[in-house]
Amino acid sequence: MPDLLPKPFQVALDHRDGTTFVRPAGELDMSTVPILEERLRAALSDGAGRLVVDLRNLEFMDSTGLALLARWERDARRDGHDLGLIRGEARVHRLFELTGLDAVFRFVEG
Numbered sequence: 001m002p003d004l005l006p007k008p009f010q011v012a013l014d015h016r017d018g019t020t021f022v023r024p025a026g027e028l029d030m031s032t033v034p035i036l037e038e039r040l041r042a043a044l045s046d047g048a049g050r051l052v053v054d055l056r057n058l059e060f061m062d063s064t065g066l067a068l069l070a071r072w073e074r075d076a077r078r079d080g081h082d083l084g085l086i087r088g089e090a091r092v093h094r095l096f097e098l099t100g101l102d103a104v105f106r107f108v109e110g
Helices: 033-045 063-079 090-099
Strands: 010-016 019-028 050-054 058-061 082-086
Touching: 010 033, 019 033, 019 063, 033 050, 033 063, 050 063, 058 063, 058 090, 063 082, 063 090
Parallel strands: 019 050, 019 058, 050 082
Antiparallel strands: 010 019
């Protein structure tokens, strides 16, 4: 019988060649956005000048997740940080397309 419960949300950090990869997995929604935000803040506090958020392991993302990423994009531009996203699965990326924010973010290869 398939497991119908969502996987626990987690965020892994990977540092490579001056870039910090932030890899959320599971469902990014109103209850998990604070976890991702805390990990992003920690990465900046640790001196990351370039952040890449890898969306490939997200099973779901709602508007609060999108709002968090949009706020980080705005702040990165204002504060001189570099923020990129690795495109998620079609159901996650569709949210960017529906809102027109796919033109605002810089998507990079994973």
